[in-house]
Amino acid sequence: MPETQHPIFSSYQKDNRFYDEIFDQEGNVKEMYKTLFDLYSGHSVQDFAKLNDKAKASFFNQGITFQVYGEQEIKEKIFPFDLFPRIIAPEEWEHIERGVLQRSKALNLFLWDLYHDKKIIKQGIVPLDLISSSVNFLDQMNGIDPPGGIYNHISGTDLIKHSDGNYYVLEDNIRCPSGVSYVICNRTALKRALFGVFNHYQAHTVTDYGENLLQILESVKPNGVDEPNCVVITPGVYNSAYYEHSYLAKSMGVELVEGRDIFVEHDFVYMKTISGPQKVDVIYRRIDDLFLDPLEFKPDSSLGVPGLFSAYKKGNVCLVNAPGTGVADDKAIYTYMPEIIKYYLDEEPILNNVHTYHCSRPDELKYVLENIDKLVIKPVDEAGGYGISIGNKLTKEEIEKVKVTIQAHPRKYIAQPIMSLSVHATYIEETNSFEPRHVDLRTFTLLGKDKEFVLKGGLTRVALQRGNLIVNSSQGGGSKDTWVLK
Amino acid sequence: MDYTIHYKAQNIYKQPVRSAYWQFLIIPENNDSQTLEKAVFTNSLGVPVQQSVNGYGFETFRVAPKTTFKTINFEAKFRVFKEIFNPFEQLNYRDSSIDRELLRSLQFKVTHERFLKSTPTTELPLVRALPFKFDEESSLFDNLKTLNAWIFNTFKFKSQVTQINTNLSEILEHKHGVCQDFTHLFCAMARKNGIPTRYVSGYLHQGIGYLGDSQMHAWAESFVPGTGWVGFDPTNNLLAAENHIKVAHGKDYADCPPIKGVVYTTGGNTTTYKVLVTSAKDTMSQGQNSDGSMQQQMGTMTQHMEFQDLFPKNGPKDQ
Amino acid sequence: MLARVANNLFWMGRYIERAEHIARYLNVNYFSSLDAPNEQSQSRQLVLRSMLCMADDTVPENVELNEEEVLYDIALNTDKSFSIINCVKIARENANSARDLISTELYESINKFYHYVLNYDVDYFKNKGLYDFTVNVTEFTAILRGKIRGTLLHDKVYAIIMLGINIERSTQIVRIIHAKFLDAKKAKGNGEQFKQSSEWTTLLKCVESYDMNRRHYRQPPTKLTTLEFLILNPFCPRSVMNSINQVANHINTLSTDKYPAKDSAAYLIGKTQAEYKFKSIESIEGEVADFIEEMLDCLWLMAQKIEKEYFNY
Structure with missing residues (x-):
């Protein structure tokens, strides 16, 4: 009997247009998933419904929730967690790890160059327009040498597996990439719910992230500081990622501060404690650039700390990630990544880039306008999956609307071929069974002074709606525990 | 030429100010044609003045009172020596x-x-x-x-x-x-x-x-x-x-606004400025006066925030 | 530790404690009034007013109270700042902001508590749920106390939470004494009967001290023994004396001064502790009302001083 006939997999409809992570073309379970598949098939539908409810309750009770914008009331929601883990083979992971590390290093060198000599632009490899028209390029960062020479200490790289079975990078996130706390929570939740399955696989741990992050933070301490005092700064309890901020502070054993807990005096940074001011040396900031310092950036920001930037400029405090990194994770810069990697590292890119059409270039704009139904249109400077149009999902009227928008602001949009994200068996509550759903993978890379680290695992995000290609958590996506095998 | 610059500002608040942080970008720079010989900056609350370089590399004064107040006066005095030069002389005429x-x-x-x-x-x-x-x-x-x-x-x-x-x-x-x-x-x-x-x-x-x-x-x-x-x-x-x-x-x-700041208070405020530039040669000094009604014009960037509203309800979007 | 976070921990402790006292007061008063030995004590209006006064300072006189409304307001009405649900909400919000400092276990329990209260069926509560709800609230707070003691390092974080808990506890005990004192007066006038009133038993039960009291005095509670026990007995874990002893203990974790300055929190706490140690119940008995007012002022001042010295941000 075909393996998809197990009751729990009975509604699993294979679609050969997509790369299936679990089943091969003939519908047989891939070798790597066999043991897992057998273990899961042994459960009844009712067992699974129960396990699923328990996992949900566990997240809720632990307060592992995020808040959703855009509704009248801010709602507390759990990030849906899927009980079927994703497995990545050792050799496949080795490739990913080398690839994301290469990208992070190249981006770091690129940022140093952009804020110093700008050689890559002077040599005409990256157009000047991309930085002079970027809102994320901070003039104030010109000439500043960040401690350790590091800009993007923390990078989140989003990868997908296309129907050709290859990984492609969708985007680099080097401002405040979030999600790492869910990686660890997912592991904990899966262990609680289905501890038995772990005996059959040898997966790398993910709980060492906190200690590695702390080492990275300490490695970029200001000159003359022996034992740096590191803190995490958050916009506050109402921020959608507050859980993650508190998780990171806790796992590193450092203080979680808000802007109002910190002040700057004579270019040194202090936090207000119960026993008076205490100097702060390294700040992992989860506040956007423009909110960091009302004296230097957005003057009406109450999230930041007046005078913080001067303290940074003077080298008395290190900000992680450095201000102004956003210029390099712009989706328009993304399209130059192969050239950027070659220019700074003299290497071929290890991971593929998705081909990109720049609407700012007249001939490419023409192609985009004529082929919208085959393309994904993305704004270059929006985060969180907002503002994306997928060509083959649009009505005729909608296509016309998109065309008008692009033509009005061609610089603001890029287009890419519709990539078919791989699918993975995902537990669907409505049908009480496993169905294929699209997934991507966010990896986390750390760069410090003489230290680098890639978290062995990552956040596999799932688009829970059938056919949906956008897997962002703020758009109703879920996630899976991700095992990197030893 | 020797100049004396006298800068005065007064901020009066309707409600007590619990916390404030100002930056003054008013110090004459040192460059090829001018030398700052003396700079004195004081305030009526006796708050120690911090000197710091802003994001673009210019010297600033900073004042952060730690007590509650309703009125604060600032006063700066600078002595600057300025070369007398003909700007046309430095020009290099070429094709x-x-x-x-x-x-x-x-x-x-x-x-x-x-x-x-x-x-x-x-x-x-x-x-x-x-x-x-x-x-x-x-x-x-x-x-x-x-x-x-x-x-x-x-x-x-x-x-x-x-x-x-x-x-x-x-x-x-x-x-x-x-x-x-x-x-x-x-x-x-x-x-x-x-x-x-x-x-x-x-x-x-x-x-x-x-x-x-x-x-x-x-x-x-x-x-x-x-x-x-x-x-x-x-x-x-x-x-x-x-x-x-x-x-x-x-x-x-x-x-480069001359004054930037974050002020935590609930009411409005009035601000008055006066700048006086005199040279050793002047027989009679002339001032540039402004009053509170022209506050916008003068470009004060002072912000007023409800102290209660410090909890940001909508933080920046996460990536 | 951050001053702001310390402040939040302090208030987290206070609100957890407050929720417990309100819930128990609701429970004990309501159920003991049902079969009270005299008519006055059985009066719905008297009981409802007593409960409302305990939760909220501002209850208008001469207004007919509606039982369902009063119970709902005190327990689950989010529009009433004094309600149990709001106490739990605030406690959880405070815990949220100090999440990195408290244990996962403690946070999880607070969070569970919050979801329990938040999801409690209002209609069920109004008709049948009073006992179930109030008992569960007190059980939850007992769990929280256990988690606080058992899953946190006994360092400054712990000391601050315990300061909040003990200051709130003594405040609530004094308030409960006050409320029941008035009830007993209303019920029995001023004579011998007042001294033997059943309200003293209710009072002891409101603070879970009836059994302890019986064991200590081996006779039915009277006005004198009840007040002595709840105010001055250092071995009764609910007494004012016991709370102040604990406050004094925990302030020493924060303040390292051997000879604290005269205007400091540590000084005031030490002084109050010494005064109570050598007080006799006879000196209080005659002027209970004055004593209560003085005591509340003193506790308020302690909290003020602690906040000013340690939580100023």
Whole structure:
């Protein structure tokens, strides 16, 4: 009997247009998933419904929730967690790890160059327009040498597996990439719910992230500081990622501060404690650039700390990630990544880039306008999956609307071929069974002074709606525990 | 020439201020033509003054009172020595086609990227044709001089009709404004023609009746190839020379407002400024006065926030 | 530790404690009034007013109270700042902001508590749920106390939470004494009967001290023994004396001064502790009302001083 006939997999409809992570073309379970598949098939539908409810309750009770914008009331929601883990083979992971590390290093060198000599632009490899028209390029960062020479200490790289079975990078996130706390929570939740399955696989741990992050933070301490005092700064309890901020502070054993807990005096940074001011040396900031310092950036920001930037400029405090990194994770810069990697590292890119059409270039704009139904249109400077149009999902009227928008602001949009994200068996509550759903993978890379680290695992995000290609958590996506095998 | 600059400001708040943090960008810079000999800055609360360099590299004073108050006075005194020089002397006359060639080179554009891009207040309206055209035949410097004169002759100095963030299409339409507006316009037109140009904030010695409004004066500096940065004062149709005492420069006003701050209080406030520039030669001193009603004009960036509202309800979006 | 976070921990402790006292007061008063030995004590209006006064300082006189409304307001009405649900909400919000400092176990329990209260069926509560709800609230707070003691390092974080808990506890005990004192007066006038009133038993039960009291005195509670026990007995874990002893203990974790300054929190706490140690119940008995007012002022001042010295941000 075909393996998809197990009751729990009975509604699993294979679609050969997509790369299936679990089943091969003939519908047989891939070798790597066999043991897992057998273990899961042994459960009844009712067992699974129960396990699923328990996992949900566990997240809720632990307060592992995020808040959703855009509704009248801010709602507390759990990030849906899927009980079927994703497995990545050792050799496949080795490739990913080398690839994301290469990208992070190249981006770091690129940022140093952009804020110093700008050689890559002077040599005409990256157009000047991309930085002079970027809102994320901070003039104030010109000439500043960040401690350790590091800009993007923390990078989140989003990868997908296309129907050709290859990984492609969708985007680099080097401002405040979030999600790492869910990686660890997912592991904990899966262990609680289905501890038995772990005996059959040898997966790398993910709980060492906190200690590695702390080492990275300490490695970029200001000159003359022996034992740096590191803190995490958050916009506050109402921020959608507050859980993650508190998780990171806790796992590193450092203080979680808000802007109002910190002040700057004579270019040194202090936090207000119960026993008076205490100097702060390294700040992992989860506040956007423009909110960091009302004296230097957005003057009406109450999230930041007046005078913080001067303290940074003077080298008395290190900000992680450095201000102004956003210029390099712009989706328009993304399209130059192969050239950027070659220019700074003299290497071929290890991971593929998705081909990109720049609407700012007249001939490419023409192609985009004529082929919208085959393309994904993305704004270059929006985060969180907002503002994306997928060509083959649009009505005729909608296509016309998109065309008008692009033509009005061609610089603001890029287009890419519709990539078919791989699918993975995902537990669907409505049908009480496993169905294929699209997934991507966010990896986390750390760069410090003489230290680098890639978290062995990552956040596999799932688009829970059938056919949906956008897997962002703020758009109703879920996630899976991700095992990197030893 | 020896100048004494006397800067005074008074802030009165309707409700007690629990916490505040100000930055003053009012210290004359040291450069080739001017030397800061003495700087004293005090305040009525006796709060220790911190001196710090801002994000663009300029010296600032900072004051952060730790007690509750309703009124605070600030007072600064500077002594500056300024070289008397003829700005025309430094000019290097040469075939202007070399200069134009240079402006077009990528190297040059990248090096001067910051002062070539437009900002919200130096953005020229797209719809209308440029009201002033550069003459390809004459030198860049001559063109800038003509631009300076054109602005002076076309626009009327009129205070209290524009705001610090008034955009250029409004200025072009109504043909009036103050020094900040004229400087923004000058920057925009020069940049449009590929000449790196920066907004300068400083003091003007009004000894012989020059126009100036608000607490600080504004003019522009353009990068003339072969010569370097040259100051143009479109408000007075002058080249900046010994009467112009520079404090700071930036892309536009927003990069160098004289006072910036965060103030936590619930009510409104009134602010008064007075700047007095005197030279040893002046028989009678003249002041530039302003009062609270002109607060917008003077560009105070002081913010008022409800103390209760410190919890941000909508933080920035996460990636 | 951050001053702001310390402040939040302090208030977290206070609100957890407050929720417990309100819930128990509701429970004991309501159920003991059902079969009270005299008519006055059985009066619905008297009981409802007593409960409302305990939760909220501002209850208008001469207004007919509606039982359902009063119970709902005190327990689950989010529009009433004094309600149990709001106490739990605030406690959880405070815990949220100090999440990195408290244990996962403690946070999880607070969070569970919050979801329990938040999801409690209002209609069920109004008709049948009073006993179930109030008992569960007190059980949850007991769990929280256990988690606080058992899953946190006994360092400054712990000391601050315990300061909040003990200051709130003594405040609530004094308030409960006050409320029941008035009830007993109303019920029995001023004579011998007042001294033997059943309200003293209710009072002891409201603070879970009836059994302890019986064991200590081996006779039915009277006005004198009840007050002595709840105010001055250092071995009764609910007594004012016991709370102040604990406050004094925990302030020493924060303040390292051997000879604290005269205007400091540590000084005031030490002084109050010494005064109570050598007080006799006879000196209080005659002027209970004055004593209560003085005591509340003193506790308020302690909290003020602690906040000013340690939580100023």
